[in-house]
Amino acid sequence: MAKQKRIVVLVHGWSVRNTDTYGGLPERLKLEARRSPDLELDVHQIWLSEYISFHNEVTIPDIARAFQAALKRELGDALKNQQRFVCITHSTGAPVIRAWLHHFYIGAGKKLPPLSHLIMLAPANFGSALVQLGLSKLSRLKAWFEGVDVGTGVLDWLELGSDQSLALNLEWLQRGAGCIGPKGFFPFVLAGQSHDPKLYDFVNSYTAEMGSDGVIRVASANLNYTHVRLEQMAPAPDKNTALGFSAPRLTPAAPTLSPAVPLALIPGVCHSDLRMGIMRSIPADATPNATVDAILQCLHVATLKDYAAVFDAFRAQTAEVQQREQVEDRSLIGPFDHQVIMDPCCMLVLRVRDDQGNVLKDFDVLLTGKNDNPNGLPPGFFIDRQRNHLDPGTLTYYLNHARMTGAPAVEYKGRQLRAALPSCEQLGLHVIPYPQEGFVSYQPATLTASAENLANFIKPNQTTIVDIVMRRIVREGMYRLTRDASPEDFTKQPPGTPVA
Incomplete structure (x- = not known):
């Protein structure tokens, strides 16, 4: 019996309202699948997600449940026939799919999800420093003029240190190791740390923050962490x-250390713009592209041995990229000789x-x-x-x-x-x-x-x-019992030593 080809599902991030956010990635995947049949991708089954994140009442668990319903509706027959899918996410898409995995599979005690590979591009796994700006009055005014909500339900999850994000990450810390492999799925993180000079905001330092793609910090994207x-x-x-x-x-x-997940820094990419965005800048044709190269490496993983080899290769690539991009020359955007060290x-x-x-x-x-x-x-x-x-x-x-x-x-x-x-x-x-x-x-x-x-x-x-x-x-004095029935004012009773 011939091995079934894998479906591809693409998932966008917060506040997206148009599928142009995927850039040339859908067509590029079709091209690569035809060039390399060993990728085992079903070129007729590349699905683009469209989900609502800009309504205030919508939360990430809500979107995860809606994703499950969409899978059953659109891919139900294929999944019943044991056909699996590859999921490539961008930004907030990663928490959505991770929440779906934990709700319907990991937390429910089910071993084998229909997902074979989770490839996360610039994922907001620990949130984004920009969220507090997204919750600000300026963002609310912008949303009012554009006729949509800010999407505070999703932003609450994405704020640094949110209880929801920490709960998901601590659960992965305990259960994740048992989920990685051919009988589970293979997760990967691809991130950037470059900044498009055309997008610099000199009032908001986060857009050019070191160790960040302008929205998501590498440390926030990385699924290797410690508790x-x-x-x-x-x-x-x-x-x-x-x-x-x-x-x-x-x-x-x-x-406590998390399970090892391959992290690759992609050279010269920022979060989401057309010129340098880690996903949106991907060309539809065969033009060489570092993000595509990394995605293809992920898709070729079939065993834990393959996975370990990619982990080592990505670690070496990350070190090389950080060495090469250690100095960001900003002289081109102003009249001064200005270099910034990116540690x-x-x-x-x-x-x-x-x-x-x-x-x-x-x-x-x-x-x-x-x-x-x-x-x-x-x-x-x-x-x-x-x-x-x-x-x-x-x-x-x-x-x-x-x-x-x-x-x-x-x-x-x-x-x-x-x-x-x-x-x-x-x-x-x-x-x-x-x-x-x-x-x-x-x-x-x-x-x-x-x-x-x-x-x-x-x-x-x-x-x-x-x-x-x-x-x-x-402390003692907070609560006492007495057999003295005579009236006594105890409002000024001083605190004593600590009680057990």
Whole structure:
């Protein structure tokens, strides 16, 4: 019996309202399938997705359920006959398909989805720093003039540090390894870090942010990530404090690593424009294209051995692209000699809760270097910070990996742009929660700086989720029992020591 050819489904991102967003990719896939029959693509079954993301009531789980209904409606007979499909997504399309996989297959305990390959172009797996601008008044006005909603239901998922995105990624952390392979599916991430000078917005620095394609950071796209849990010690007597007790230590659990997923940086591409967009700029003809080359490598994977080989090849390609694109010359867009060094970056998603599950809303987090000193961190290591607007207990820090771990000197056109950078050698953090007095309070705590923390938290092009669990301290005097029946005013009863 001849092996069935695979269907192709293309999935766009947020706010798209026209299928021209796919560029020449549909026709190019047909061309490549005819040139290489071993791709096993059904050229008569290339489907373009059209889904609504710009209505405020629509959420990513809603779109995932609608995708399942569309599959049954349009491809039901083929799927019943065990024909599988390849899915190529762009941007928000990746969270949609991942949510579909988790809802209908991974979370439901089903082993074999009809999906064989998930190829994610510039995926918003951990969201986008631009979302907070998308939720702004300016974006609402633009949407009003264009006659559509902003699409806040989807944007809430895409905001950095959203509870929905973290839940999906933590579930993949636990179950993903068992899903990768011929009996499951093969996931891949293709991303860019270049910027089209014609799209620079000098008021909005995110459009030319290092380690980003102007919308999605490489660290946010990457499905190789780490989860670390820090727990505060129980309060203990401390004569050196005004309250008589403290809980100064944070203890880390062993980090959990995600399953290895191939990540390829594509040279010279940005997020979505016609000239440089990772998908939209793909030509329909046989013109050489780096994105197409990477897609074809993914499509040829049939075994775990193939998958491991592509992982290694993509890792080498990513290192080569970051070396080649280390200096972005912006002299062409202005009258000045201006070069920008584009270092690898990383994200820390810091989620602060107490041991009762409450979200802490008032706190500071300081990163520290040697001797637990914030001044022990190198100049220029910190790039950006965002607090999630729906979850004030979650902060996302964006850091320069090269500044943190050290890097060789950078030369460009025969001159040195930057001397070699030393490593900061150690990393820790200090959490200062509020309130620190009263019947229910919190106490500051420190994760002691160490080289191990630096290695676990700071990884190039990756995200580390850090769950920080603080002790919610209830103190004596809050609740008492008495057998004294005489009237007593207890409104000014002072708090005592922590209760068990």
